[in-house]
Amino acid sequence: MKNLEREIPETGWQKKLHEIVFEADTPAGKVFDVTLIALIIASLLVVMLESVKEIRDDYGTVLWRAEWIFTILFSIEYILRLVSVRRPLRYILSFYGMVDLLAIVPTYVSLLVPGTQYLLSIRILRLLRIFRILKLSEYISEGKVITSALIASRRKISVFLVTVLTIVTVVGATMYVIEGEENGFTSIPTSIYWAIVTLTTVGYGDLSPKTPLGKTLASIVMILGYAIIAVPTGIVTAELTRRVNKVSTQFCPECHAQDHDADAVFCKYCAAKL
Amino acid sequence: MKNLEREIPETGWQKKLHEIVFEADTPAGKVFDVTLIALIIASLLVVMLESVKEIRDDYGTVLWRAEWIFTILFSIEYILRLVSVRRPLRYILSFYGMVDLLAIVPTYVSLLVPGTQYLLSIRILRLLRIFRILKLSEYISEGKVITSALIASRRKISVFLVTVLTIVTVVGATMYVIEGEENGFTSIPTSIYWAIVTLTTVGYGDLSPKTPLGKTLASIVMILGYAIIAVPTGIVTAELTRRVNKVSTQFCPECHAQDHDADAVFCKYCAAKL
Amino acid sequence: MKNLEREIPETGWQKKLHEIVFEADTPAGKVFDVTLIALIIASLLVVMLESVKEIRDDYGTVLWRAEWIFTILFSIEYILRLVSVRRPLRYILSFYGMVDLLAIVPTYVSLLVPGTQYLLSIRILRLLRIFRILKLSEYISEGKVITSALIASRRKISVFLVTVLTIVTVVGATMYVIEGEENGFTSIPTSIYWAIVTLTTVGYGDLSPKTPLGKTLASIVMILGYAIIAVPTGIVTAELTRRVNKVSTQFCPECHAQDHDADAVFCKYCAAKL
């Protein structure tokens, strides 16, 4: 949202409109957001119900009409958003702008390509707006803590992912050679899929080793997967622990250095009393 | 229990009764609680055994009688609790009051609606009373640590849950489009169910992708699920770590060192008396 | 082992024997232990191979003989241990004493009750002796850290387990009522078994919900199971973090208080310099 704040227009009616459709501080804005969320949920239900054959057979047309009503309403909303911001393009290219568009396009496309309307489930992303109505700030800040922890450990995590991908590829190929096509390991990609299913401890069982050697390798992979789950957990936890315990947002009066420990009494950089 | 303490009546017999049925300090109270727990366990076994067809066929009537005996006993107990508290309504509306009621109602209802008696398993909730007989306080306090940690991180957790729900919905709908009804993904709700089964690494295998594209998406979801388990773990761990390393917030009068153990008497850095 | 140290006899030959069979410090003792472990592993292989039908059919008698040779050797070893300790009864009742006995009994019993010889796999417990040959102390101390962390959090863990058991019972019974016998949920115990399989994210798939309502409840259970894994992890991690970071084993020269922080300079109880 941040990069939209600077978008607020001066002119009266546009400013007013912006307040209503983009913010939830004014009564009007709150009403707008609540109705919007109600509509989103309703439309999601419609999409889901329509995908259930029994229901589609009986209430097909009703759902189809409802679907179109929602799409038209959302289209109007989208236009309102466009006219109420100063730099429309900026909004269009923003995350929420994208989502808002993707939330209406499929219905129109479904006229040409049937089936695409199910992609409307992307509308759930619009529900993230719900945080706007709850005490947004708090949730956002909480979210920020998690996100920053993940960002801080992105390199560690990517190292971990590369390791995992390497393991599953090698294991997958080996399994393909060991078990072979007669036991369902019909190709290396399939075997890699099996390796992922096993390492992540999902274990569908649609594919499982039959030969003693295969079962032995599988056992090793399982114990490996069971143990290395500790690594990402450790990485994220270590970062989060740091953030949870080190909460000081003090600025040093002298050198303006931040990031002091909660229990710091003097600035660790310039020795000024905090 | 807390909000019941203030409920203790003055009048002799009622006070006495309250001591027996609500507390476990007096010998009589202990005996009452122990027998009660024995009865609860016995009744639970009866409910479970009755649900096993073979056993029901042979011992149906015996179990049926036993069931009624337990229910009558619990009903009497319930009445005793009612008369022994000062404000019965308050007890009725308390958590334990609810549970105690729900633990007898189904039997009576089953006369009208057969099958409901199996809901009696809710009686297991009554077993939480068992902590009363063990050194309650300690367990309660331990439980409190966990609970407070969970409460402290409730926002982070809800952010996490919303993310998870968003992922499974989008993934579910996409899978429905990719795999389609012929591969068992008969509807979006079903596909979302599959997405949850996969993301949580449960992996029943009653539904599993058949198309290469589907398997690819599934693989991504699995690795995602395998990795993001780190987030809730990190959140809870960070909070618990803080509580377990219960550092006092005392400042040393001399060297301003903080971070002393709760039981410290002297500053561990400059030996000044705290 | 600890409570056996005080068992070392004075008399020469007995002392010598004790050194050999119980300790691994002397060359003789080391040789004894290594051969013992080799024998244990060999005997384990024999037990396992014998359980494989194909192999049993071809090499039945050979394996049978080998089995008896191992048992006799272990019996002799057991007697040696008996005569080499001062208080045999104490050894018999010690953990290792039990294991040593259980490692030979099944073979004799199998003469009366066939099949019991497979219980010989308990011999693997004897392999724990292997730590005696590796730098025992280090591993033991590491093990102690883990054990003490688990003991320190035993109450929290039991609170967690009770919660889990309560959840699976209530969920299981509810599933039994929802899905019913026609969908494989043939009894409450079976449904509880399903609930455990689901909550622990094992997900065999031998039992899985068929009704929409059942799938919804299952989804909730899965997400719950996926999230609450964070609790035991958090508990153990918090304890371990404490132990890993707080390693000081210093005793205060004045008040003999222990358990100071690694970075403590003065005793936090009596202010004496450490």
Next chain:
Amino acid sequence: MKNLEREIPETGWQKKLHEIVFEADTPAGKVFDVTLIALIIASLLVVMLESVKEIRDDYGTVLWRAEWIFTILFSIEYILRLVSVRRPLRYILSFYGMVDLLAIVPTYVSLLVPGTQYLLSIRILRLLRIFRILKLSEYISEGKVITSALIASRRKISVFLVTVLTIVTVVGATMYVIEGEENGFTSIPTSIYWAIVTLTTVGYGDLSPKTPLGKTLASIVMILGYAIIAVPTGIVTAELTRRVNKVSTQFCPECHAQDHDADAVFCKYCAAKL
């Protein structure tokens, strides 16, 4: 790589060659590495595609030729690496040297033993070189943190693994006796395989207990596996937390306070210069 630094030859053309094939600092070196990685990925795709029957039937010869082209290119590269280092043997025995060799050998072997070419997937290990092109150092250091944490906790982890192996063996053998061959537990090794599948919460479902007793034991194993995952996680997390909160071991000359951040210049307790 480290032990190769000292390998850089003096002589001009050899030095130049070394720069190109072993380093990514010079433009030529970067180009070489990027092309190499492109070739590796391409060759991996070829290997995988060739394993898919449908594709092999149609494009078999094309893929076969491509495979040989890649192998010859990699063989040339291998020779270049050999001649450009001072001590070829040292390179041959280094990790990357091994991988580079294993990445070409199978193709030649497949002339004698068909099928081995699928082992070429080991080429993915060569992709680890990719870190050389990204800001290597950073990733390496991150990787080091994880590795050192794992090394520091290797003993704890091995204690954990021994415990797990002991559990699965005992449980496996017991299950074999309980369930028996008629329920699919055809041998102790198979039962141990099942125990691993269950304890690690993978749960294929290709094997699952049928008898009430078996299901009870299985339930215990699941809850155990669900709980003890906390141990490796705790171990690794504790170590990582320590490393991430990289506290220096400096003592404050004034107040003896330790536990300062690595980048601290003044004591945060008494403002003395560190």
